Amino acid sequence: MVNPDIFKTYDIRGIYPQEINEDIAFKVGVALYKFLKRKLKKRSLRIVVGRDCRLSSNSLFKSLCQGVFSQKGRIVDVGLVSTDSLYFALAYFKYDGAVMITASHNPKKDNGFKLLAKGPKCISQDWGMAEIKKLVIKAKMCLIKTQGKIIKKNIIPDYVKYILKLVNLKDIKPLKVVVDAGNGMGGEVVEKLVKELPIKLYPLYFKLDGHFPNRSPNPKIKNNIRDCQKKVIKHKADFGLSFDGDGDRAIFVDEKGKIIGSDMIIALFSIYFLRKEPRSKIVYNLTCSKILKEVIIKNNGLPIRTKTGHAFIKKAMQKHKAIFGGELSGHLNFRDVFCAESGGLVFILMTKILSQSNQPLSKLVKELKKYSQIEVNIKTTQSQKAIEKLAKFYHKGKQDYLDGLTAEFSDYWFNIRASNTEPLLRITVEAKDKKLADNKLREIKKIIKE
Structure with a gap:
């Protein structure tokens, strides 16, 4: 029995083994192959598959392969890799499709599948996921x-070489950097890159461990970054970088x-x-600070505002031929890496920016902090009703x-x-000062509850 709730906006995800299991993995393999065969109009396809270090990932990989094999497909196994490494492999080696077995930043009990078509093109609610859902439900074991x-195939050497060619390394100074991989996939590429840079790396939780013993895979939760913060202060590092489970x-x-908001990083x-x-x-996604649009225009750029979600960022970048994109969740995307994320390039670019500016990161960010922003979540199943209430109350805006x-x-x-x-x-509320932002948030909450 397939739980329809596992089909999310950007991926297939759920609790293992109750919702995501070997049976589902087999059916996903069948569904993806059939879907891509129709879209690409090809008889034989090569599907590249990567996985994170979650305890169930290897077993799911084997079952997914069986699903692809049942359709006469071929598998390229790139092993334990970060999601951005898999994106690179799909585009660089021109495979027909890709699967990343991961639950990204979700708790360790979860697992899932990120699906991609040649391009790379994300299979999401916006494109393809409805068809995949039907095919999975219809598939038989x-x-x-x-x-x-x-x-x-070991793709890491090619990926590292590719990243290094994108940046002039000559003026990078001997900085000190803490990188927290959280026992997930974000450390390997950084470790290889550092060998080519004058950087003193202080690695934190680089050992792969699907139990995630030191912190959960979500770096957006403030408590999960505490060890990174402490290590930065202890070693007087120039900055720290924390990755999610799939990097x-x-x-x-x-x-x-101090934790830096991702919109400030996008601005830099x-x-x-x-x-x-x-x-x-x-x-950039629409919940980023207003300062971001101002910075882009001031620096002779063209801002493109889009929906929240990494699939929407990628799609907008491809459509508008954008050089760079990002969102508040910490996804940062680059034209020169096929409009995908790249943890390794993020790492190198920050060392480059700090080397060129001769200023600490805190000072660079302070110059951009013009507004006060608050983000909160409210549990509700009445999202549309709340939105309608607020639209009516704030009709003058x-x-x-x-x-x-x-x-x-x-x-x-x-x-x-929602x-x-x-x-x-x-x-998300942003105002000219904290007092106004707090007042408006209280007002919004009150209207929702009425």
């Missing part, structure tokens, strides 16, 4: 094991141990790219429905949207 060909999200800590990276290529387009409701006034704005993954309302 094959009790007889099918023999198929698995080609093992495609990065959260920064400055030299004082935007300035870097726009100096190299003026008039370029930068994509400039409103749009790109992703939930955004209402903008002269000295503040807010966005309220979570793509949980029964939550996500509220």
